[in-house]
Amino acid sequence: MKLKEWKMNNKIINFIKKKNKSKIISLTAYSKNIASIIDRHCDLVLVGDSLGSVLYSFSSTKKVTLDMMIEHSKSVRMGVKKSLMVVDMPHNTYRNPKEALSNAKKIISKTKCDAIKLEGGKRVVQIIKTLIKNKIPVMGHLGVLPQSATSFKFRGKEITERKIILRDSKLLEEAGVFSIVLECIESSLAKEITKKINIPTIGIGASAYCDGQVLVTDDLIGLSKIKARFVKRYSNIEKQINDAVLKFKKDVVTSKFPAKKHSYKN
Numbered sequence: 579m580k581l582k583e584w585k586m587n588n589k590i591i592n593f594i595k596k597k598n599k600s601k602i603i604s605l606t607a608y609s610k611n612i613a614s615i616i617d618r619h620c621d622l623v624l625v626g627d628s629l630g631s632v633l634y635s636f637s638s639t640k641k642v643t644l645d646m647m648i649e650h651s652k653s654v655r656m657g658v659k660k661s662l663m664v665v666d667m668p669h670n671t672y673r674n675p676k677e678a679l680s681n682a683k684k685i686i687s688k689t690k691c692d693a694i695k696l697e698g699g700k701r702v703v704q705i706i707k708t709l710i711k712n713k714i715p716v717m718g719h720l721g722v723l724p725q726s727a728t729s730f731k732f733r734g735k736e737i738t739e740r741k742i743i744l745r746d747s748k749l750l751e752e753a754g755v756f757s758i759v760l761e762c763i764e765s766s767l768a769k770e771i772t773k774k775i776n777i778p779t780i781g782i783g784a785s786a787y788c789d790g791q792v793l794v795t796d797d798l799i800g801l802s803k804i805k806a807r808f809v810k811r812y813s814n815i816e817k818q819i820n821d822a823v824l825k826f827k828k829d830v831v832t833s834k835f836p837a838k839k840h841s842y843k844n
């Protein structure tokens with residue numbers, strides 16, 4: 579095995595070993611500056627296709643392209659030094675094993691990320707197996723699947739749906755994913771999945787029973803306008819930026835800025 583491959587696998591193995599030992603901390607990043615801050619405190623940095631709605635105001639993540647994911651990921655890569663860096667495969671880039679493999683290879687080679695994430699259960703098992711056979715580490719995603727969802731209501735209310743999600747989590751584990759994101763899943767179902775599989779579950783709106791948690795960083799710092807039950811806002815960066823811009827404006831208008839120390843003189 580090449581050194582590069584060994585290094586990558588070792589990182590993933592250490593990530594999996596966190597299950598039942600310590601809670602796993604994950605956040606999204608779409609660019610270098612934010613990535614370098616969250617990398618200090620996270621186990622996993624996700625370049626989520628949520629960037630479509632957060633940065634580009636798309637009505638869904640369906641419009642996010644492979645090129646958008648690659649360009650943002652290149653920037654994030656510069657800021658991530660120690661965490662596992664995972665990149666979302668966008669909608670319509672993994673419709674069959676061949677397409678998935680070609681696009682996943684492109685993402686890995688251009689962004690140097692550690693792994694990719696894709697959405698779905700039984701439907702994507704063959705795709706996942708093909709990627710893993712080709713040494714591409716894969717993270718799964720169950721529950722609300724924004725790339726195909728028509729409703730964003732939490733999943734696992736009905737017994738049939740619960741059985742499907744539980745079955746899918748086992749299928750994904752058997753296919754070889756190293757971890758699964760559980761998005762908006764009823765608490766006791768998230769608990770059951772977390773207990774029944776041997777890889778870490780990372781929840782977003784899926785209770786504290788998961789092995790770790792992920793949030794969209796813009797939601798956590800108060801830069802987005804989202805009002806979802808599962809979001810906790812830890813800061814109001816929007817206000818801080820607004821206040822700084824106002825101060826700058828005032829200084830320029832009153833000629834306080836630039837001062838002599840900000841100017842050049844022969």
Ligand code: KIV
Nearest residue numbers: 606626627628759792
């Ligand atoms: O796209 C994203 O940011 C995600 C997280 C919400 C898990 O998939």
